[in-house]
Amino acid sequence: MADNRIWWGKDGSAEFPSEKKFLSEAKDGVVNKTWWPYDFAGSTRQASAELKALFDGRKAFDTPKPERLIYRALQISTGEGDLVLDSFLGSGTTAAVAHKMRRRWIGIEAGDHARTLCKPRLEKVVDGARRHLETAGWKNGGGFRFFRLGHSVFDEGGHVREGVSSHLAAHIWHAETGVARSGGAGEQAFLGEHAGIGYYLLFGGIPETTVGPGKGLLTRRLLRSLPKFNGPKVIYSEACTLSAEQLREADITFRQIPYEIGAR
Numbered sequence: 001m002a003d004n005r006i007w008w009g010k011d012g013s014a015e016f017p018s019e020k021k022f023l024s025e026a027k028d029g030v031v032n033k034t035w036w037p038y039d040f041a042g043s044t045r046q047a048s049a050e051l052k053a054l055f056d057g058r059k060a061f062d063t064p065k066p067e068r069l070i071y072r073a074l075q076i077s078t079g080e081g082d083l084v085l086d087s088f089l090g091s092g093t094t095a096a097v098a099h100k101m102r103r104r105w106i107g108i109e110a111g112d113h114a115r116t117l118c119k120p121r122l123e124k125v126v127d128g129a130r131r132h133l134e135t136a137g138w139k140n141g142g143g144f145r146f147f148r149l150g151h152s153v154f155d156e157g158g159h160v161r162e163g164v165s166s167h168l169a170a171h172i173w174h175a176e177t178g179v180a181r182s183g184g185a186g187e188q189a190f191l192g193e194h195a196g197i198g199y200y201l202l203f204g205g206i207p208e209t210t211v212g213p214g215k216g217l218l219t220r221r222l223l224r225s226l227p228k229f230n231g232p233k234v235i236y237s238e239a240c241t242l243s244a245e246q247l248r249e250a251d252i253t254f255r256q257i258p259y260e261i262g263a264r
């Protein structure tokens with residue numbers, strides 16, 4: 001107070017005091033402000049106009065953010081090549097701006113507009129469509145992949161859910177081989193061969209696993225009934241009665257469900 005650094009508003013009646021900071025004392029560079037005026041960070045009106053321009057005048061989303069706002073946020077918090085996640089993607093502004101600023105990005109959206117709005121918007125960014133916005137001097141380029149999430153394989157307790165064997169098969173295949181499992185294989189114990197290794201999944205619901213005393217239990221009898229594969233095998237099941245030596249002889253690596261189901 002003695003130094004006249006405390007400010008109580010224009011007429012001295014502010015509820016809370018503010019501390020004055022003089023330009024001469026500030027370090028080089030721009031101090032981030034909590035108040036971003038529209039000429040710095042865009043406006044909601046601008047955001048709606050941007051989106052309408054991209055979608056032929058159609059009002060595609062109720063609460064879009066201006067690209068300039070996200071641009072400012074990414075400018076102060078990320079660098080080129082960084083990974084930006086927006087798990088509530090909305091109209092896709094964050095992903096669009098991140099792409100234009102040469103950041104990598106992941107967008108997650110539960111609504112159908114993931115497909116009807118975010119996807120076409122990002123395709124326009126990649127293609128450099130005529131009416132895309134001038135953010136970050138963007139022209140065109142790059143790309144992205146669009147995935148639809150399947151049912152979750154595990155429940156809250158970390159147990160594999162009932163009736164998810166085809167999802168589980170897809171998950172295991174990807175975790176083991178690094179590539180997506182191309183359809184066709186359906187629900188069967190032998191998932192296929194990759195790089196000389198045969199992969200099997202013995203789990204409830206897969207017909208062959210009902211042979212033998214318990215479903216999903218790897219026994220010698222069940223092993224004999226499985227489709228043959230000449231070479232090293234990786235077999236996933238909930239339990240196994242074969243000894244380590246028997247597994248070695250049969251060239252089998254046993255992986256127990258759910259503990260040894262990996263993720264990439």
Ligand SMILES: C[S@@+](CC[C@H](N)C(=O)[O-])C[C@H]1O[C@@H](n2cnc3c(N)ncnc32)[C@H](O)[C@@H]1O
Pocket residue numbers: 063064065086087088089090091092093094108109110111
């Ligand atoms: C306000 S918008 C997000 C705006 C966006 N992040 C932006 O910066 O412009 C919120 C979005 O979250 C989506 N959403 C809500 N719950 C979700 C969930 N559990 N998983 C994924 N998306 C979800 C809604 O469908 C909606 O599109």
